[in-house]
Every structure is written in structure tokens, then in C-alpha cells.
Amino acid sequence: MIKKVTLLTTLLSVGTILTQAQSVKDALIISQEFNNGTARFKGLGGAQTALGGDISSISGNPAGLGFFGQSDFSVTGSYLNTKNKGSYFGETNSQSKNNFGVDNAGIVLHMPTYRNGGNLDKGWLNFNVGVSYNKTNNFTNHLFYGGTNSNSTIVQSYTDLMYQDATWQEDFQDTYLVEPYGDASKGFFPITREGDAKYQQNELVETGYNSRTNLSFGGNYSNKFYVGVSFGFTSLRYDASKHFGEYGWTKDAAAVAANNPNSVFLDPTNDANQYLDASYDLVDNYGYSSRGSGFDFKLGFIYKPKEDWNIGVTIQTPTWMTISDHLYTYKETSFYDDENTDTRFGYNRLVIDPIDPTDYNVRTPFKFSLGATKFFSRGLITADAEFVDYSSTRYREIDGMYMDNAYTRYIDDTNNGIKETYKAAINARLGGEVLINSFLSGRAGVNYFGTPYKNADNSNYNGSLGLGVKLNSSLYLDLAVQHSILKYSESPYVYDQEFWGTASPVADITVNRTNAVLTLGAKF
Numbered sequence: 424m425i426k427k428v429t430l431l432t433t434l435l436s437v438g439t440i441l442t443q444a445q446s447v448k449d450a451l452i453i454s455q456e457f458n459n460g461t462a463r464f465k466g467l468g469g470a471q472t473a474l475g476g477d478i479s480s481i482s483g484n485p486a487g488l489g490f491f492g493q494s495d496f497s498v499t500g501s502y503l504n505t506k507n508k509g510s511y512f513g514e515t516n517s518q519s520k521n522n523f524g525v526d527n528a529g530i531v532l533h534m535p536t537y538r539n540g541g542n543l544d545k546g547w548l549n550f551n552v553g554v555s556y557n558k559t560n561n562f563t564n565h566l567f568y569g570g571t572n573s574n575s576t577i578v579q580s581y582t583d584l585m586y587q588d589a590t591w592q593e594d595f596q597d598t599y600l601v602e603p604y605g606d607a608s609k610g611f612f613p614i615t616r617e618g619d620a621k622y623q624q625n626e627l628v629e630t631g632y633n634s635r636t637n638l639s640f641g642g643n644y645s646n647k648f649y650v651g652v653s654f655g656f657t658s659l660r661y662d663a664s665k666h667f668g669e670y671g672w673t674k675d676a677a678a679v680a681a682n683n684p685n686s687v688f689l690d691p692t693n694d695a696n697q698y699l700d701a702s703y704d705l706v707d708n709y710g711y712s713s714r715g716s717g718f719d720f721k722l723g724f725i726y727k728p729k730e731d732w733n734i735g736v737t738i739q740t741p742t743w744m745t746i747s748d749h750l751y752t753y754k755e756t757s758f759y760d761d762e763n764t765d766t767r768f769g770y771n772r773l774v775i776d777p778i779d780p781t782d783y784n785v786r787t788p789f790k791f792s793l794g795a796t797k798f799f800s801r802g803l804i805t806a807d808a809e810f811v812d813y814s815s816t817r818y819r820e821i822d823g824m825y826m827d828n829a830y831t832r833y834i835d836d837t838n839n840g841i842k843e844t845y846k847a848a849i850n851a852r853l854g855g856e857v858l859i860n861s862f863l864s865g866r867a868g869v870n871y872f873g874t875p876y877k878n879a880d881n882s883n884y885n886g887s888l889g890l891g892v893k894l895n896s897s898l899y900l901d902l903a904v905q906h907s908i909l910k911y912s913e914s915p916y917v918y919d920q921e922f923w924g925t926a927s928p929v930a931d932i933t934v935n936r937t938n939a940v941l942t943l944g945a946k947f
Contacts, residue, residue: 466889468868
């Protein structure tokens with residue numbers, strides 16, 4: 424029977440030829456942004472397309488700079504707590520990770536147009552300039568799950584790779600984990616026992632962030648039409664380490680003979696024979712880091728059809744980035760006569776070198792946003808929607824750096840993997856603000872991030888609450904707390920389910936993220 428698992432699908436979960444698989448994952452890491460900003464806009468659910476007059480306008484809708492009637496400066500500190508719960512074969516484990524940092528800092532310089540005579544409410548009233556730093560994504564994460572699997576072994580995924588790629592076939596053959604079938608057309612089978620109980624655990628630790636420094640300009644025409652442009656300079660810093668462990672027993676002679684009666688494992692004079700009916704510890708490790716920088720542009724408009732309404736639009740170009748990756752991955756297997764002893768009789772370590780080169784260019788998707796704000800006597804409601812086609816992310820060789828047909832195919836395969844994995848999504852935000860008294864405001868908001876995957880639903884919903892305090896005529900303080908719950912399923916490894924006659928293992932993950940932000944600002 425022909426094994427039908429595609430190479431890319433296997434790589435995404437197994438972590439063997441990781442560079443290409445990680446590049447497909449990078450497409451989402453680079454493209455997906457959560458618009459962290461000041462505590463005011465965080466409390467409003469992040470809705471900012473049709474609402475100006477906040478430091479977040481520098482990175483949100485630059486047309487909002489036209490609403491500033493005086494200069495402004497603020498800094499936003501952040502605390503992020505991520506709690507993960509993983510359920511795997513009936514066992515549940517929890518992990519948490521905390522992170523402190525600066526989410527946003529910016530300054531707006533108000534530059535009114537001074538005119539002698541005429542109607543001071545007509546024409547261009549100001550041209551304001553803003554500079555800000557904004558953290559658009561925080562990758563802090565720690566995930567762990569484990570349980571007893573009696574249905575499969577990760578070595579099944581290795582044999583699928585060997586079936587499809589001669590290089591991996593050569594590398595894995597000497598690990599004492601695999602053996603060819605007697606019928607060579609079927610490829611290889613695991614020496615580890617598929618159907619016996621074995622403990623498996625998977626741990627993933629991620630750190631880093633995506634950030635953007637913006638230089639923005641916004642103008643106000645007759646208090647009716649606002650226009651702005653922003654120049655963004657993006658920085659990516661992402662690090663991940665994954666450790667998968669499997670602890671079980673290898674097959675006995677009878678089980679090996681059923682698949683290959685001429686196996687070297689059955690020859691008592693061959694060293695391979697001692698690896699039968701033995702206890703083993705298998706650890707599959709990889710570490711990955713990605714650094715990048717790039718630039719983009721954003722054009723924004725806000726129109727007031729009536730005094731109590733704003734209509735906003737933003738158009739953001741792709742971000743053109745240069746990325747540099749570093750990868751290591753290795754597998755270690757120890758063999759023991761008895762699972763209760765620490766004395767091993769066999770050991771092997773397989774190091775998988777990364778695919779070179781690791782420098783490339785990336786173009787992220789266009790982003791389009793449309794929003795509206797309705798004002799009341801003591802508050803407002805604002806909402807917006809953003810369209811992003813994640814499947815349009817494209818990788819490209821750095822011109823003249825690599826003259827290698829294999830690398831060209833690698834880039835093409837990565838782009839095809841992106842198109843097969845991702846799709847367009849709608850992100851929606853809704854928020855409201857109420858003026859409680861002359862110095863205190865209350866805020867609440869929700870947002871929805873549509874799933875970027877074609878074949879999985881990991882839609883993300885967030886809720887937020889916030890307070891705004893006017894300390895005096897120039898100083899202000901804003902506080903917001905945002906909470907999100909995300910549930911999804913993942914496989915620590917996958918294989919050809921039809922060939923092996925059993926489903927790939929699945930872990931159910933619940934992610935709780937609580938983000939508290941505090942903004943201190945001054946108008947001058």
C-alpha cells in the first residue's frame with residue numbers, strides 16, 4: 424500500500440526537516456498581529472479604525488492624529504500571563520508563563536495651521552506628527568502534555584519520512600529504531616512496539632515578540648475629513664524549543680519476523696539483536712530562532728458624515744521583511760535491559776543539520792479595515808472589521824545570494840505549503856466607553872480573530888474591561904484587562920493513518936491568556 428502522508432504535513436508535527444515546516448509556521452507568526460496599544464484602546468477591544476485622538480492612532484489609523492488638539496505623550500506597560508492545559512490520553516497537565524514589558528510608547532506633536540482672518544473652522548486645521556513603538560504580537564508560551572499511548576509510536580512517522588526521502592532513509596537506518604519490510608515496496612516499520620503501552624510527553628516553550636516602530640502624519644480638514652499616512656519598521660524576534668519524549672519497549676523476535684523474516688535483528692551474531700525486547704527512552708528535540716526586520720506603509724481616512732458619527736478606513740501594504748533563521752534538531756535514544764535500571768547498553772544520537780541557506784525575504788498580506796463610531800452625550804460605541812488573506816504570504820530568495828535549484832524548489836514548496844495551509848480571515852472588534860463623571864471613564868470591548876487555517880478552527884475571542892482616570896488638566900491614567908480563551912487540538916506527530924490502520928494521536932489544548940496594561944500619559 425502506498426503511504427499517503429504528505430511530507431510537509433509530517434514535518435509540521437514531527438520536527439525533522441524543520442526548516443521548511445517552520446517557514447510555513449513563520450508565515451502566520453509574521454503575518455498575524457493583535458494590535459496591542461494603549462490601555463484605552465485595549466479596553467475598547469482594540470477597535471480603533473474609526474476613533475482618533477489616542478497614541479494608538481499612530482500605529483492604528485494614522486488619520487486619527489488629526490483629532491489631536493494638543494501634543495501628547497504616553498507609555499504603556501504590560502503584564503501577560505499564559506496558562507495552558509493539555510489533555511492527552513486521559514491525562515491532564517497545566518503550565519503557565521508570565522511576561523512583563525512595554526507594549527506601547529509614543530508621542531504626538533500638534534502643529535496647527537495659523538491663519539490670519541477667514542473662517543478658522545474651514546480648510547486644513549492641523550498637520551500632526553506621531554512616533555510610536557508598538558508590540559503587535561507576544562509569543563510567550565509554555566505548553567506541556569503527556570499520557571500513556573497504546574496505539575502508536577513516533578517512529579511510525581519516521582518510517583513514513585524514510586519511505587518518501589532517500590536522505591532520511593540513509594540517516595535513520597542505523598538508529599536501531601527501524602527496519603525494512605520483507606516486501607520492500609512497503610518501506611520500513613518501527614522496531615518500537617506500536618500497540619503496547621508507552622508513555623509520551625511533549626513540551627513546547629516559545630518566547631519573543633513582533634513589534635513595529637511607526638512614523639505617522641495626520642491632518643484635519645474642516646473637522647470633517649481626516650487623512651493620515653504611516654511608515655512602519657517591523658522587528659521580529661522569535662525563539663522556540665520543543666522536546667518530545669517516548670518511553671516504551673522494542674519488539675520481540677516474533678514480531679520482527681512477522682514483518683521481515685530475514686531481518687538483521689534476528690541474527691544472534693549481529694549487534695542489532697540485543698536491541699530486541701529492550702526498554703528504550705527516545706527524545707526528539709529541536710530549537711529554532713528567527714530574527715527579521717522589514718517595512719510597510721499604511722494609509723488611513725476618517726470621515727464625519729454627521730457630528731456624532733465617524734466612518735474610518737485603513738489600507739496597509741504588505742510588510743517586506745528579511746528573515747534569518749537558525750535551527751538545530753537531534754534525536755537521542757537509550758536502550759536498557761530493564762526499565763527500572765539506569766544502566767544502558769545502547770545509545771545513539773542522530774543530528775539533523777538544517778537546510779541551508781537560512782536567509783530569505785518574506786512578503787506578508789495586504790490588510791484592509793473598515794470601522795464606524797457612534798457618539799452619545801456621555802459615551803460612544805465603536806466597531807471595526809479587518810480582512811487579511813494569510814494564504815497570500817510569499818517567500819522569496821534573496822537576489823543573487825543562492826544559485827541553487829534545490830533551494831528554489833524549497834522556496835516554491837514553502838509557498839505551496841502556505842497556500843494549502845492558510846486562508847483569508849475576518850477579524851472583528853467592538854467597544855464602548857461611558858463617561859462616569861468629569862474625571863472617570865469606564866470601557867468594555869470584545870474582539871474576534873477568525874481562524875487562518877483551512878482545515879482547523881482556532882478562532883480566538885477576547886473580552887476586555889478598562890478604566891480611564893483624568894488626574895489633572897494634563898496627566899491621565901488608563902488601565903485595561905483583557906482575557907482570552909482558546910481551545911484547539913494538535914498532534915505531536917502524524918503518519919499515514921490508512922497504512923497503519925490507526926489514527927494519529929491528538930492532544931486537546933486550552934489556552935487562557937490574561938493581559939493587564941497600564942498607560943500613563945501627559946498632554947502638553
